[in-house]
Structure formats: C-alpha cells, structure tokens
Amino acid sequence: MKVPGADVVIVRHGDIGVKSTHVQSWMEETLASNLGATLSARSVEGHVEQHWGRLFIRTDSPQAAADAASTVFGVVSVSPARSVEPTLDSITTALAETARERYHDGSFAVQASRAGEHEFTSQDVGRVGGEAIWETVEDRFEPEVDLENPDVLFEVEVRDEEAFVFLDRIDGPGGLPIGTQEPLVALISGGIDSPVAAWQAMKRGSPIIPVYFDLGIFGGADHRARAIETIRTIAGYAPEEDWAVHVVPIGDALEEIAGAVGDTRMLTIRRLMLRIGGEIAEKTGAKGIVTGEAIGQKSSQTVTNLNVTDKITDWPVHRPLLTMDKQEIIAEARAIGTYETATIDTGCDMLSPDQPETGAPIERVEAKEPDLAELAAAAVDDEELLPIEPMTDPKAE
DSSP: OOOOOEEEEEEEEGGGGOOOOOHHHHHHHHHHHHOOOHHHTTTTTOOEEETTTTEEEOOOOOOOOOOHHHSSEEEEEEEEEEEOOOHHHHHHHHHHHHHHHOOSEEEEEEEEEEOOOSSSSSHHHHHHHHHHHHHHHHTTTTTTTTTTSSSSEEEEESSSSSSSSOOOEEEOOOSTTTTOOOOOOEEESSSHHHHHHHHHHHHHOOOOOEEEOOOOOGSTTTHHHHHHHHHHHHTTTTTTSEEEEEEEEEEOOOOOOOHHTTTTTHHEEEEHHHHHHHHHHHTOOOOOOOOOOOOTSGGSSHHHHHHHHHOSSSEEEEEETTTTOOOHHHHHHHTEEEEEEOOOOOSSTTTTOOSSSOOOOOHHHHHHOOHHHHHHHHHTTTTTEEEOOSSSSTTOO
16 A cells, blocks of 8 residues: 655665675665666666665656565565655654545554654654544544554654655565676576576576576477576566576487486486586586476485486586475465466476486496587587567566
C-alpha cells in the first residue's frame, strides 16, 4: 500500500552493512550504479542518492521504481515513501493525511526510527503521530491500536535533513550487489535447477558467464530455445551486465561416449561438461564453475560421484543448491520466474544407462572413457557466442 504523495523510494541493504567502512562504501556505490541501470532498463525516471547505510531513489514514479529496485541484488527491502521536513509537526501532518486516504478500518500502529539529533524521540513520534491518526479517522470508524500485529502499520524514518513516512516494505532478493565478487561460469541446461543455481551465485555478487551445451541428437524439442529463455530471465536481474551465452556443441562427443561407456556414462558426461566449463573459465577470466547439482538428486550426484566428477578439473565447482530438496528448488524457480520455461526434458535421459553407477571409483571411470581433454577442446573450438537481451521484468514475464 503506497503512501499518498510518495516522491522517494527508500532502499535498504543487509550484508553490506557488516563490512568495513571502505568496503561498505564501495558496495553501496556499486549498488547505486546497479539500481540506476535497472531503472534505465525499465524506462523508469529516477535519481539514485547514496547515503551511509541507505540509498534513496527520487522519482515521480515511486511504485514503478520500487518494483524495479526490489529485483536488484543487495537490496533487502524497499518502501515508496513521502519525504517531509524532520519536524514533529510535519511528520504528524503527513501521518494524518495518509490515514485519511489509506486507513479505513481495523487496527493500526506507528513505528518510528531516528538517526541524528532532533528535539523529539522516536517514542514522541509514535505517541503524537498515533493521536493524529486517531483524531483523523474517529469520525468514520472506531480505530484500535495494536502494537503487535496491526492491520495498518504507519512507519516513519527520521534523518538529519528529512523524514520519511511510508506504509509498505517490498522484499528484495538480499545478498550482495552483483559485480562485488569475481565472475563464475554457470552451466545452464534450461532445466529447473541450473538457472536457480546461477541466480543464487549472482545473489552473492558474482556475475555469471552462462554456458549452454547443445546436445545434438540427444536434445529435446526446443531445448536450446528454452534454455536461452531461462537465461534471459535471470539476466533481467542484472541488466547492467553484458550478456552472452557460450553455446558449446557436444552432440558428437556424446555419441562417442555413448558408444564407449556403459554404467558410468553419466559421470563421464558430467566430467566432460566440467572440463569444458574450466576451459571457458580460463578463456574468460572467471574464477570457478557453478552447477545446479544437489546431493543425491540423481545417480551422478551422490557424494561419491560428485567427488569423481570434480577430479576432472582444477577449477572450484560451486553448488549453491547442494543441500536443497527438489520442492525447495521448484519454489525458488517459481519465485524468480524461471520455472515455466524450464519444465521440459533436458535430453540427458536418452543417454542414461539402465542401471547407472552410483559409487564408481575414479579408476574405473577413467579406464572406460575416451580422451575428454581432446573432446572438450574440440567442442570449445566450435562454440558460438550468442548475445541475449535481458527480460525487462523477469518476475512478470
């Protein structure tokens, strides 16, 4: 519920605030830049101001600006707010006007916080502001104060030079501003898991370099198109980045593996993909690889098999979904907007042996597989770099 007369959006961050002074300042600058890029991508007019511990968006379109800011990594919550003079009279007047237009029944409370020196306390704001609200609405209905669980919560944030009155807090993704950590290669199949894993890495500040494996005859219908669409969705959360997908053809390599490897075939395929991911990391300056694997979700994802697949590369393999249940991953995919375009067969089931190995020793896996270094190098040589346009509103589209 937007406060009437809103002219600013309050932007709150979380983990940034526990950093050293220098790092916090740098991360807030990065967050301000990312907010500006997101506003621009959505054609929302607004000016981002950086203050210690808070950012503000001055805008004539506070709801649109708040909706945009709520998708930016590093943002914990946002509030469309009305800016007033930092005096008790101005604050209570704004609270009364807000109550007149937005408070029509039920209980209410006033919650205030202050930073700086003022002639009144936060308790004064709550008491006097509450009285002003009561007097404004009592001729229409009988108001009720509930400090624990009010139907309408009036919030006030008072700073040195201005105060803000608001009614709503819109959750953001949290995390760290993208660009404050090193980039990572993300292996994205277009299924449910890998886009969520890539999004989680982005949430912690790492730009991603998406890699899609073209499975050739083993890929399902529209496999590539749907994978690209999920990447477009997560790209919408970071429109400030230059987005391009490394499309790596591995159909020929899969045919060779299928003809040579039996029950350890899925491990060899995963090892090939990690080997390719490492080569692309080397080319692009990334510092690791992100996958959507979770312990025990598939035969290739037992603890033993994850150890086997990791031995093919010297690059660190990050698995943000490692301990998540499938239903948790699905819920996250729905929340970030990738689920609808991700619910197709990834094609790998066509390659799975009747009884895949769940705990093969590395020696047996290596003994059966072809030269993965050679297959990976050939596939990377034939890769296609595909620029993509991020979705404007990833949650809506």
